[in-house]
């Protein structure tokens with residue numbers, strides 16, 4: 001039996017610099033892994049079965065299934081497997097949950113089926129699975145460019161506690177595509193803020209809070225009119241600065257002090273809001 005963790009991610013800074021001819025967008029982003037993670041258990045079996053403990057989760061919609069198909073097509077393998085997911089990362093939340101599960105699936109099937117694919121080959125297949133998937137072969141703190149699949153590992157962002165609020169907003173499939181499509185030219189920027197963020201990290205300097213930019217902010221408020229209400233609830237719970245992760249809708253705050261983070265998470269739960277308390281995580285070995 002093989003057990004792998006699939007960590008979530010938050011975007012500390014995210015700039016969209018333009019629309020590409022292939023329908024994707026050029027981005028620069030500082031992506032940070034956190035220890036909120038799904039768990040995948042792989043066991044040998046004659047046929048392929050993939051299941052999860054989360055209501056509403058559908059194997060046929062998950063990148064875990066797509067990862068199996070892509071590896072079978074690429075290597076001709078006809079092995080089966082029994083894969084069981086313990087889902088802790090809320091789906092379609094801006095935390096990269098299914099992307100991370102997809103990366104863990106590529107790693108898990110490669111080992112279970114003895115395919116002998118290198119990390120670089122798996123990352124290349126991961127890039128075809130989704131723009132966020134290659135990050136999960138790197139983990140820690142990284143600068144993502146291109147459509148998000150080109151990664152440069154960075155010096156770790158200082159260890160922090162992360163409070164995450166998953167607002168109870170209606171999120172349909174294709175949320176990420178919809179947010180990207182709703183961006184306007186005035187939302188685009190030149191990526192220099194993200195480059196400066198990466199430079200400060202590499203020289204070990206503090207990053208001022210105003211550098212935690214996310215291009216999707218305006219589009220998120222447009223798509224989810226109630227969005228501002230939940231950000232305000234987060235502030236009322238005690239957070240001084242609240243950031244959007246990826247294309248959302250999850251919001252997060254960062255804290256050096258555990259008791260402060262723990263109190264804010266508890267205040268959110270008392271308001272009946274779904275919150276998570278996590279820690280920034282280092283690079284994957």
Ligand SMILES: C[C@@](CO)(OP(=O)(O)O)[C@H](O)COP(=O)(O)OP(=O)(O)OC[C@H]1O[C@@H](n2ccc(N)nc2=O)[C@H](O)[C@@H]1O
Nearest residue numbers: 024025094095096130131132147148176177180246247248
């Ligand atoms: C927005 C980000 C920021 O980290 O994260 P999430 O909010 O999804 O977690 C990522 O760019 C999400 O990456 P991922 O969710 O893998 O996107 P993909 O599956 O590759 O693409 C889904 C759709 O989003 C749009 N897309 C995605 C990436 C990109 N650089 N430009 C795009 O325009 C395309 O319409 C694409 O068809």
Ligand SMILES: Nc1ncnc2c1ncn2[C@@H]1O[C@H](COP(=O)(O)OP(=O)(O)O)[C@@H](O)[C@H]1O
Nearest residue numbers: 057058061062091092093094095096097098099
């Ligand atoms: N009900 C579902 N069951 C399994 N996978 C899903 C479901 N709905 C969406 N997905 C998959 O989740 C991915 C997007 O969600 P995720 O990566 O968790 O969030 P985000 O991209 O917002 O960080 C897509 O690959 C989509 O196919």
